[in-house]
Amino acid sequence: MNKVLGLAIAAAVQMTSSAAYADRANQLSDERVRQAIAYAIDMDTIVETLFEGKAIAADSMIPNGAYKADGLNAYGYDPDRARALLSDAGWDDSQVLDVVYYYGDQLTADLMVAMQAYLGDVGVQMTYRKLEGDVGGQLNALPEDGSDTSGVTWDIAYGAKAALALQEYYNGYRSGRSSYAPGNSDRDALVDAINATADPAAQQEAFMAFERFENSVLSDIPLYYQQLFIYESSRMSRNGGQYGNDQFNYDWGIVDWTVEPDSNGKEVLYTNTAPSQFFDHPWLNPGIYVFSKIGLDHLLTADGSLAPSGGQLAESYSVSDDGLTVTFDMKDGLTWHDGEALTAEDVVWSIETAKTVPGINAVFTSTFSAIDSMSVAGDVITLNMSKLDPNVLLTFSQFAPLPKHLLDGVNPAEFQQHPFWQNPVGSGPYKLAEVQMNDFVRFVPFDGYHSGIANIDEIVAFPSGENDGNVITNAASGRLDFGFTKSVSDVQSLEEMEHMSVIPADIPYTRSLRVNAFANISE
Amino acid sequence: MLTFILRRLLITIPMLVAISFLVYLGLELTPGDAVSHMINPEVANSISPEQLAEMREALGLNKSFFERFSIWLFNVVQGNFGHSLSGGVAISTIVLDRLPATLELSIFALLFSTVIGCSLGVISALKRGSPTDSALTVIGMLGVSIPEFFFGLVAILIFALNLGWLPAGGRLLPGYDSFFDRLPHIILPGIVLSLMMTAGVMRYSRSAMLDSLSREFIRTARSKGLPEWRINLIHGFRVALTPVVVLIGFRLPTLIGGSVVIESVFQWPGVGSELIDAVRGSDYPLVMMIALLSVFAVLLASLIVDILTALIDPRVRLG
Numbered sequence: 151m152n153k154v155l156g157l158a159i160a161a162a163v164q165m166t167s168s169a170a171y172a173d174r175a176n177q178l179s180d181e182r183v184r185q186a187i188a189y190a191i192d193m194d195t196i197v198e199t200l201f202e203g204k205a206i207a208a209d210s211m212i213p214n215g216a217y218k219a220d221g222l223n224a225y226g227y228d229p230d231r232a233r234a235l236l237s238d239a240g241w242d243d244s245q246v247l248d249v250v251y252y253y254g255d256q257l258t259a260d261l262m263v264a265m266q267a268y269l270g271d272v273g274v275q276m277t278y279r280k281l282e283g284d285v286g287g288q289l290n291a292l293p294e295d296g297s298d299t300s301g302v303t304w305d306i307a308y309g310a311k312a313a314l315a316l317q318e319y320y321n322g323y324r325s326g327r328s329s330y331a332p333g334n335s336d337r338d339a340l341v342d343a344i345n346a347t348a349d350p351a352a353q354q355e356a357f358m359a360f361e362r363f364e365n366s367v368l369s370d371i372p373l374y375y376q377q378l379f380i381y382e383s384s385r386m387s388r389n390g391g392q393y394g395n396d397q398f399n400y401d402w403g404i405v406d407w408t409v410e411p412d413s414n415g416k417e418v419l420y421t422n423t424a425p426s427q428f429f430d431h432p433w434l435n436p437g438i439y440v441f442s443k444i445g446l447d448h449l450l451t452a453d454g455s456l457a458p459s460g461g462q463l464a465e466s467y468s469v470s471d472d473g474l475t476v477t478f479d480m481k482d483g484l485t486w487h488d489g490e491a492l493t494a495e496d497v498v499w500s501i502e503t504a505k506t507v508p509g510i511n512a513v514f515t516s517t518f519s520a521i522d523s524m525s526v527a528g529d530v531i532t533l534n535m536s537k538l539d540p541n542v543l544l545t546f547s548q549f550a551p552l553p554k555h556l557l558d559g560v561n562p563a564e565f566q567q568h569p570f571w572q573n574p575v576g577s578g579p580y581k582l583a584e585v586q587m588n589d590f591v592r593f594v595p596f597d598g599y600h601s602g603i604a605n606i607d608e609i610v611a612f613p614s615g616e617n618d619g620n621v622i623t624n625a626a627s628g629r630l631d632f633g634f635t636k637s638v639s640d641v642q643s644l645e646e647m648e649h650m651s652v653i654p655a656d657i658p659y660t661r662s663l664r665v666n667a668f669a670n671i672s673e
Numbered sequence: 674m675l676t677f678i679l680r681r682l683l684i685t686i687p688m689l690v691a692i693s694f695l696v697y698l699g700l701e702l703t704p705g706d707a708v709s710h711m712i713n714p715e716v717a718n719s720i721s722p723e724q725l726a727e728m729r730e731a732l733g734l735n736k737s738f739f740e741r742f743s744i745w746l747f748n749v750v751q752g753n754f755g756h757s758l759s760g761g762v763a764i765s766t767i768v769l770d771r772l773p774a775t776l777e778l779s780i781f782a783l784l785f786s787t788v789i790g791c792s793l794g795v796i797s798a799l800k801r802g803s804p805t806d807s808a809l810t811v812i813g814m815l816g817v818s819i820p821e822f823f824f825g826l827v828a829i830l831i832f833a834l835n836l837g838w839l840p841a842g843g844r845l846l847p848g849y850d851s852f853f854d855r856l857p858h859i860i861l862p863g864i865v866l867s868l869m870m871t872a873g874v875m876r877y878s879r880s881a882m883l884d885s886l887s888r889e890f891i892r893t894a895r896s897k898g899l900p901e902w903r904i905n906l907i908h909g910f911r912v913a914l915t916p917v918v919v920l921i922g923f924r925l926p927t928l929i930g931g932s933v934v935i936e937s938v939f940q941w942p943g944v945g946s947e948l949i950d951a952v953r954g955s956d957y958p959l960v961m962m963i964a965l966l967s968v969f970a971v972l973l974a975s976l977i978v979d980i981l982t983a984l985i986d987p988r989v990r991l992g
Binding site: 252281282283284285286287289290309310311312322327329426427428434508509561562563564566567568569571572584586587588589590592608610612613614620623624626627629 | 703704705706709711712713714715717718720721724725727728730731732756757758759760761762767770771829833834837840841842843844845846847940942946947950
């Protein structure tokens, strides 16, 4: 009887407690609390210790460079200031913040421990947990229309924003689109401003205004800018080809690359990011995987910082002054690797298909949604835009057209499951010669390439990638001549190898704390 | 014998159904589904709920658990194992592509561990109490207690990276696909995979051999003046072999299970490394197929052990 009574009391307490927290007031909705958290974390020390100096402490979401505003508050480590702000905000130190993350690496776990210690020092308790399962849903669930209660249950989410276009850092803040930043009409105006022009000077001004706004609002607390590290063996040479953001496509001069011949006199370059079960389509990550990088061409090319710099499949291109008409004049005699003609029809089909495929790159989506109509006259493609898209040229320097004759009729919802992705046909300087799925793939130069035949006899790619112990094993055993990584531990090991060199590259990849600022949080 | 085999094979059918249901249920209880694993969290907010629903519908994930399991089971019974959810490739194609690599590795490991394990076990028993016996006992304990992945990493470090004698990983290189080209690639993963089993077989065959050598018929054989090698190998070892065969038989399925780790460490393109990707991606048709394969291997091994035991020991009757 006593046991039953005890259980009933426990259940009642539980129910009361649940009811009390069903819509708990969120102290993080107070700007001063968010600022206090920023002051409480010593990112300079974390960068120097945990990251061994291989990251840059961040003072805004936008990376350092021409678009960075002067005089931003860097929120340097100041625990006393953090405590004062918390006191002003009436911080209830019995609250325990629920911090979530979705990376599985040790560095993230170490960062969580460090954050817990720093926040604990100023009287903010936190727990941390890795999201599992439907991570996207748990991070991005939106509140009901007009509600001030968050659609997600966490207080802070540690994550990254990897922007192909700088607008991507801020477009997600638009009212009704963010799971953690409540709608704000002032901010909506700033979002409009960064998307309203393609003029670099006007864009710079709009971005700087946004940075200043966010610098005090802190919807995201910027932590650090992650760097990309390109590694190469002493066997290979780019022969003057430029370095840049190797996660995307740019004019890196791979046709002219060379590698020392092996004992048989054959020039074979070893790399990674080969497929384990299927080739990833290039419309989400346009430049991560080996086939996308060397097997596919784009209408335009870009420089190392991804600024569009000229035609690739296009002989010439133009954008009207109002930005509403874009034309591409395709080169003559282009072919796919299987010998079929690569035409303007392929490009138009690719754009139309990409508009229906779920989960393509956000910059592509933004450009394609602005296309009103497309027309083809001979080799000339004309895009009629419903509104100016500041990133239209960037999109076409990264978006790879695919062969209509092999993919026509594909179900967009099963685009990645199409048999094409077992042995795809491309248009780039190297074509697939052999696919041993989950073992290696072998590329050879494409004889019909429009810009000359590539130098290296064979490129062999293995299916290892970032945060994969096989990168180090393969590099140490001479089975890796080129690759790139953001993993600090990989870089440390690669730097110890005499035959490998590591080249750091600044990329727009910002790690931050997404702070749930809605007035209430559902439990 | 034939009746026994048929009866055992028939029993496997309900067992396979029951186990496949449990595996399917386990997958159902894991958080997320194949679609949520396909979507990078950093771009998830650019996909509309309608698009997600379309993707789930296309893959049949919008149906209830029992409906999906029934459809899957019905298809399997008809010999249709379905398609991988992440890549759209027929499951049978994936398994047929990967299975030869896994079997190659497993058979190498099985042969190596059986020959070396039995030989060392017999030597250890015949030299009982000697420094050789003590050394082999210590080595056996180490072999059983140290995890295979650790052996694998150490082996790569020493034999591939420091000495450069053997490749660090992979099954073959482009243009090198003859048997002799492949041989260097299998040595390290094969030996590492067989280490724990070698140690087990060695310890088991040592004690079985000691037990056998203490029996009356050995004394009788000696009194008949038979040569010592004949007494040990023909009379002693044959009797000692029965429990060793049981051990080896039941280790057969674990060679496939054990190769999950070893395949990852040595970048071996087999079923094991595929299983890891499939579990991570909630690719349930692929996980189910590989799980069924493992279960079938266990049941088959059990049957083979019974038959071999009867063949080796005439006192054992199947029934």
